Amino acid sequence: MSTTPADVLSVAQLARLRIEEAALDDVTERFGRILDLVAQLQQVDTEGVEPMSNPHDMVQRLRADAVTEDAQRDALQRVAPSVEDGFFLVPRVID
Amino acid sequence: MSPNELSTATAVELAAALRAKTMSAVELTQACLATIARENPVLNAAITVCGEQAIEEATAADTLLRRGDGGTLTGIPLLHKDIFCTRDVATTCASRMLENFIPPYDATVVSRLRAAGTIMLGKTNMDEFAMGSSTETSVFGETRNPWNIHCVPGGSSGGTAAAVAAGFTPLGTGTDTGGSIRQPASLCGITGLKPTYGRVSRLGIIAFASSLDQAGPMTRTAEDAALMLQVMSGLDPGDSTSADIEVPDFRANLGDPISGLKIGIPKEYFSSSLEPRVAASIQAALVELEREGAELVDIDLPHTDQGIPTYYIIAPAEASANLSRYDGVRFGYRCEAPTDLNDLYERSRTEGFGEEVKRRILVGTYALSTGFYDAYFKKAQQVRRLISEDFNTAFETCDVIAGPAAPGVAFGLGTKTTDPLAMYLEDIYTLSVNLAGLPGISVPAGLLDGMPVGLQLIGRAFDEATLLRVAHRFQLRTDHHLARPVPTAVNP
Numbered sequence: 001m002s003t004t005p006a007d008v009l010s011v012a013q014l015a016r017l018r019i020e021e022a023a024l025d026d027v028t029e030r031f032g033r034i035l036d037l038v039a040q041l042q043q044v045d046t047e048g049v050e051p052m053s054n055p056h057d058m059v060q061r062l063r064a065d066a067v068t069e070d071a072q073r074d075a076l077q078r079v080a081p082s083v084e085d086g087f088f089l090v091p092r093v094i095d
Numbered sequence: 096m097s098p099n100e101l102s103t104a105t106a107v108e109l110a111a112a113l114r115a116k117t118m119s120a121v122e123l124t125q126a127c128l129a130t131i132a133r134e135n136p137v138l139n140a141a142i143t144v145c146g147e148q149a150i151e152e153a154t155a156a157d158t159l160l161r162r163g164d165g166g167t168l169t170g171i172p173l174l175h176k177d178i179f180c181t182r183d184v185a186t187t188c189a190s191r192m193l194e195n196f197i198p199p200y201d202a203t204v205v206s207r208l209r210a211a212g213t214i215m216l217g218k219t220n221m222d223e224f225a226m227g228s229s230t231e232t233s234v235f236g237e238t239r240n241p242w243n244i245h246c247v248p249g250g251s252s253g254g255t256a257a258a259v260a261a262g263f264t265p266l267g268t269g270t271d272t273g274g275s276i277r278q279p280a281s282l283c284g285i286t287g288l289k290p291t292y293g294r295v296s297r298l299g300i301i302a303f304a305s306s307l308d309q310a311g312p313m314t315r316t317a318e319d320a321a322l323m324l325q326v327m328s329g330l331d332p333g334d335s336t337s338a339d340i341e342v343p344d345f346r347a348n349l350g351d352p353i354s355g356l357k358i359g360i361p362k363e364y365f366s367s368s369l370e371p372r373v374a375a376s377i378q379a380a381l382v383e384l385e386r387e388g389a390e391l392v393d394i395d396l397p398h399t400d401q402g403i404p405t406y407y408i409i410a411p412a413e414a415s416a417n418l419s420r421y422d423g424v425r426f427g428y429r430c431e432a433p434t435d436l437n438d439l440y441e442r443s444r445t446e447g448f449g450e451e452v453k454r455r456i457l458v459g460t461y462a463l464s465t466g467f468y469d470a471y472f473k474k475a476q477q478v479r480r481l482i483s484e485d486f487n488t489a490f491e492t493c494d495v496i497a498g499p500a501a502p503g504v505a506f507g508l509g510t511k512t513t514d515p516l517a518m519y520l521e522d523i524y525t526l527s528v529n530l531a532g533l534p535g536i537s538v539p540a541g542l543l544d545g546m547p548v549g550l551q552l553i554g555r556a557f558d559e560a561t562l563l564r565v566a567h568r569f570q571l572r573t574d575h576h577l578a579r580p581v582p583t584a585v586n587p
Contacts, residue, residue, distance in 0.1 A: 008457065015415060015460040016422070016437075017453055018445040027454075033516055034458050038404040041474050044481070051476030052483060054306055055292045055532020056556060060335040075199040081429035088424050091433050 003032035101126050102262025103579050106171045106319040109265060113160055113170045120160060120170030124153040124214050127172045131216065131263045137244060137583045140257040142177055142235045143185055144217040152214045159212065167322060169212030173266035174258050177218040178225055179205050179310070180299040184215075188301045189233035190223045192421050192428045192447035202299025203331045204268060204310050211326040216264055219254030223449045224418070225275055225303045227251050228521035231512055232451050239508070240283060241580040242546050246505035249279030249521070255313045256283035260580060266323055267313040272303050273406055274500075274525025276311050277537040281500035281549025284539045284578060286566065287313045288320045289525075291557045292532035293338030295324075296331030304413035305336070307406075307529040316576055317538060317566035321345035324559060343560050349567045354388025356565065359493030363399035364524055370503040376548040377499050380540040380569070384497065387568050394489040394496065398482045402527040403519055405482065408462045408475035409530070414452075415459030421447060454515065483531040490555050495565055499524050500537035500549035524551060534559045538566045539575040547578070 008028045012019050019027055073086055082089040096104060096118060104112075112118045128146050135141050149172065156170035180186050180198035182205075187193045201209065209215065223232045230238040230253025238253045240246040241261035248257040252269030256279035259267050269276040271289035280287025288311045295310045302308065312323035325345050331337045360381065365374055385391055423429040423443025430446050433439035448456070462471035489496060502523060511518045528535040533556055537549035550569070554562040570576050 011457050011461045011464065014464060015456050016419075016440040016444050017448075017456060018441045027457075030454065030515060031457055031461075034407060034454070035461070037516060037519075038408050038458075038462075038471065038475075040404045041401060041408070041478055042470070044398075044401055044474075044478050046474060046477035046481070049477040049480050051473050052480035053476060054336070055483065055530070056338070058293065058336070058338070061339070063332065063335075072199065078199065079196055079426040081423060081426075090424055091435050091439055093436050 003028055003035055102130060103315070103577065104265060105316050106168065106265045106314065106322055109171055110167050120153040120156040120214065121150060123170065124149050124172050124216070127216055127264055130261070134261050134263065134583055138239050138241055138257050138261055139236055140220055140238050140248070140254045140261065140263065141174060141217045142187070142189070142220045142254065145184060145215055149214050149216050156212055156214060165212050168208070168326065170214065171212070171266060172214040172216050172264050173208065173268070174216050174219050174255055174264045175205060175268045176221055176252050176255050176270060178221060178270050178301045179268060180301070181205055181215070181218065184218065186218070186301070188224050189221045189235055190447065190449065190452070191234045194234065194428065196426060198299070200299060203296035203333060204327050205299065207326050213266065219258055219267065221254055222251035222451070224301070224414070224452050225251040225270055225272055226414070226451050226455055228274065228278055228518050229511065230254060230279070231508065232449055234449065237508060240505045241583060242284065243505065244583055245507055246546070247282070247508055249282035249501070249505065251275040252313060253279045256280055256285055256287065259283070259285045259313055259315060261582070262579065265315060266319060268310060269313045270300060270308055270310045271529065272307045273410060273529050274522035276313060277500045277525050277535055277549065277551060278521055280313055280537040282505040282547060284547030285313060285315060286317055286320050286536065286538050286576060287311065288324060288536040288559065288562070289528065289534060290324060290328065290559055291534045293336055294534070294557065294559065295327045296334040296337045298331055298333040302417040304410040305417060306413060307410060317536070317563050317570055318346065318349060320536070321349060321563045338557070340557055345560055345563055348560060349564055351564055352388060353384070353565055353568050356389045356495065357392050357493040358384055358389045359392055359394035359489050359496045361394050361396040361399065361489070361496060361498055363396050364498035368502050368520065368523055369499055372543050373499055373503055373548050376541045376543060377550055380550045381497060383572055384565065384569060387572060389565070392493050394493055396485045396489060396527070398478065398485050399527060401478050402482060402530065403523060405475045405478045405530060406522070406526040407458065407519060408471050409479060411455040411459030412462045412472050413459070415456045415463065418452070418456055451515065479530045482527050486531045486533060495561060496553040498551055500551035504543050504546035504548060528553050532556060534562055536562050536566050538569060539578065541575050542578060
């Protein structure tokens with residue numbers, strides 16, 4: 001299966017990544033080679049095999065629905081790029 | 096102890112010296128910091144050094160030791176891979192994205208090792224977001240292998256591996272998603288253990304692929320690895336995937352004989368991908384295990400070749416989801432002067448991530464996208480089960496599996512950076528172990544033209560104790576783990 005630059009651009013858009021025009025051919029070529037590599041799996045017979053998402057088929061524990069932490073807004077927002085009055089600042093979304 | 100002895104001493108030996116008062120924790124910490132100051136400019140294994148804080152911690156440890164208090168690890172220095180969140184100390188994942196990130200909390204691994212009395216010397220270099228096998232994708236520049244500074248240390252935990260090998264510290268932490276502890280341990284001639292998935296809490300470890308990531312010890316001996324694993328292991332309510340299963344005393348039966356133990360040899364691990372001279376070193380190591388009384392049996396792991404394609408769907412898919420949190424809003428890198436919200440997201444991510452990280456996000460996004468999910472992600476999860484079942488079948492006829500940790504010795508800097516697929520092959524013998532969630536360890540098995548080879552041992556789920564016992568018996572019998580590189584500052 002051959003991958004086109006347009007395929008790569010549409011995946012990049014989903015992933016919120018930008019690809020420079022000058023790099024597009026290289027990115028497409030390497031991306032295509034990785035898809036060729038993983039395409040080997042299509043030859044494996046997996047009829048009736050249950051997909052495995054956790055290596056021990058464990059299910060995640062539930063915790064009691066109780067408050068366990070204090071609010072730490074100031075400490076957590078200290079690492080934010082831009083905050084004001086306890087809010088995260090982003091560019092204007094609605095004019 | 097002389098500086099030379101210090102750089103090869105194990106944590107067990109250093110703990111004895113601290114208790115015998117032949118050395119203080121402050122003196123030990125100063126000696127480690129001096130080695131770092133001397134060697135790190137060439138090796139670039141440590142990217143943050145916490146000198147002052149380390150001396151303060153060592154002073155507190157000395158107070159405990161003088162009173163006869165504290166545990167075995169009290170006063171023993173260590174380095175953490177820069178993927179573990181450390182309160183008030185920069186945690187970068189070697190990425191521009193997190194260059195200025197200072198976590199407000201400690202990872203559980205960090206707090207447990209801190210509570211055990213270890214001294215944090217600093218943080219080590221790694222492949223960006225742990226995606227790589229050479230520690231060349233770090234935004235802080237590559238780490239060099241202390242055995243030959245023109246070669247890579249392996250990766251992604253290459254900074255810790257080089258640091259332990261070069262005598263910066265007796266103990267270090269790493270994480271292993273597809274081989275990132277075992278392959279650099281192999282290439283740097285140290286002992287590196289990836290525990291069973293769920294054995295060690297992932298809380299506060301910057302996530303790469305959540306169903307594969309595990310943290311583990313990187314040390315000079317299996318005995319030290321047992322000591323560290325003891326502290327790192329156990330249920331953590333903060334990580335819903337950490338296993339609620341008893342943690343045995345990993346040192347209790349370390350010295351027990353391994354006679355009668357069945358060691359499975361998968362023929363698929365000795366195929367044409369393996370450098371013939373590495374195969375010969377591994378065969379020689381297997382003979383030593385046989386002389387210890389173990390019985391070698393042939394086993395099959397028929398889906399070995401499918402490990403790489405399976406891994407390179409599942410790991411990027413999980414990474415693409417985990418790394419979606421880096422959006423330039425709540426923490427991490429933000430681009431200059433974004434014009435709108437989408438521009439903020441796209442440019443922050445495009446400028447903040449390196450090439451390999453972006454490549455894996457693209458592959459993962461593709462594998463999870465509408466119309467491709469069944470053909471890629473679901474298919475990979477089905478093959479993952481087949482790989483896991485191969486191991487289950489093998490463990491019906493053996494107790495431990497043995498083979499190489501990597502297909503060769505350390506390779507030259509820059510020789511695989513332009514070909515991602517060549518780099519991916521480095522993990523051919525390690526990543527199936529992550530897919531199956533099993534424990535694996537790499538122990539030194541000799542030198543080839545002065546470069547280390549690693550023997551990998553793979554165990555049943557939650558049976559790290561048997562792995563450590565085999566590794567310890569091997570190290571009692573051989574002296575491969577005692578070999579140390581010539582300091583680069585002496586012989587550049």
